Amino acid sequence: MDDEDALMQRAAVGDTQAFDALVQVYQAPLLRFALRSTGNPEAASDAVQEAFLRLWRGRIGYTPRGCLRAYLFRILRSVCLDSLRAARPEEPLEDGAGAASDPADLALVSGLADAVRLAVAALPEAQRSVFLLSHYEGLSYTEIAEVLDCPVGTVASRKHQATETLRRKLYSWRDS
Amino acid sequence: MTCEIVLPQLEALLDGELTPEDAAEAERHLEVCAACAAARADYVEVRRMADAWTVAVPDIRGRVTAAVDADERNALLTEMQRLRLEMQSLREEVAALRRQLSPRLEAPWTPPARRDYRTLEDDPWNLIRS
Numbered sequence: 657m658d659d660e661d662a663l664m665q666r667a668a669v670g671d672t673q674a675f676d677a678l679v680q681v682y683q684a685p686l687l688r689f690a691l692r693s694t695g696n697p698e699a700a701s702d703a704v705q706e707a708f709l710r711l712w713r714g715r716i717g718y719t720p721r722g723c724l725r726a727y728l729f730r731i732l733r734s735v736c737l738d739s740l741r742a743a744r745p746e747e748p749l750e751d752g753a754g755a756a757s758d759p760a761d762l763a764l765v766s767g768l769a770d771a772v773r774l775a776v777a778a779l780p781e782a783q784r785s786v787f788l789l790s791h792y793e794g795l796s797y798t799e800i801a802e803v804l805d806c807p808v809g810t811v812a813s814r815k816h817q818a819t820e821t822l823r824r825k826l827y828s829w830r831d832s
Numbered sequence: 833m834t835c836e837i838v839l840p841q842l843e844a845l846l847d848g849e850l851t852p853e854d855a856a857e858a859e860r861h862l863e864v865c866a867a868c869a870a871a872r873a874d875y876v877e878v879r880r881m882a883d884a885w886t887v888a889v890p891d892i893r894g895r896v897t898a899a900v901d902a903d904e905r906n907a908l909l910t911e912m913q914r915l916r917l918e919m920q921s922l923r924e925e926v927a928a929l930r931r932q933l934s935p936r937l938e939a940p941w942t943p944p945a946r947r948d949y950r951t952l953e954d955d956p957w958n959l960i961r962s
Binding site: 683 | 840842844874877881887889892893895897903
């Protein structure tokens with residue numbers, strides 16, 4: 657059992673200090689993921705707060721089946737998807753909608769960071785989540801498979817597709 | 833290994849997700865295949881470009897703690913409300929039972945009529961005669 661699982665076991669019996677320590681450990685990676693997923697700082701903070709609340713409410717029945725980090729990202733992704741669906745009910749998330757920017761604006765931006773942000777936002781949701789979790793948060797393919805509830809091979813294939821799409825778009829942006 | 837196998841595995845290779853055997857085989861292919869080596873260099877470049885997108889995140893510990901406290905308070909209030917309703921319903925049940933029983937409890941006790949005492953201990957001769 658690792659440190660975080662030990663903290664969670666203590667939180668499960670009502671130890672709020674242990675829960676605060678978990679919030680301290682995980683708030684930054686969760687906020688980064690939520691912010692990059694939603695493109696909205698307020699929505700990201702709300703989503704992370706909701707993810708921690710759900711963890712707290714479910715603490716009594718918590719059993720360490722896998723990795724706590726993956727479990728938290730799984731809750732957070734679900735909250736982010738709900739929030740994106742509520743914000744844009746008419747747009748299917750699979751088509752790269754969701755992040756708050758219009759992917760068509762890629763040609764208009766001048767900075768690399770904005771180009772990356774728009775190119776990532778244009779990825780289909782499943783590929784985007786895999787890329788964000790792997791590249792920015794350093795989750796292993798096994799952990800990502802747990803977050804997305806899919807086979808490890810699917811994670812590898814989505815990561816490859818996402819990188820290939822980003823390569824095409826970013827090279828095209830750079831050369832234009 | 834061929835290009836068809838190595839190309840889709842480049843990301844996994846860069847992420848350290850291949851088995852040592854597969855990684856070694858892919859590396860051997862990359863040493864002799866310029867196209868795959870160029871693709872790997874492209875993927876490394878994409879990673880470098882992606883690193884340009886950084887985000888600053890706030891400290892939300894305070895609001896998470898406040899939300900958890902409020903949630904706990906709400907849960908306790910809901911439980912109190914449930915118990916209060918349960919107590920109220922119990923009180924009503926007790927009152928109804930008391931109303932049902934009270935006429936009998938409060939009425940003075942009167943012995944049953946003589947004819948109910950038809951046992952051998954009561955007056956057997958009378959029983960025979962009747």
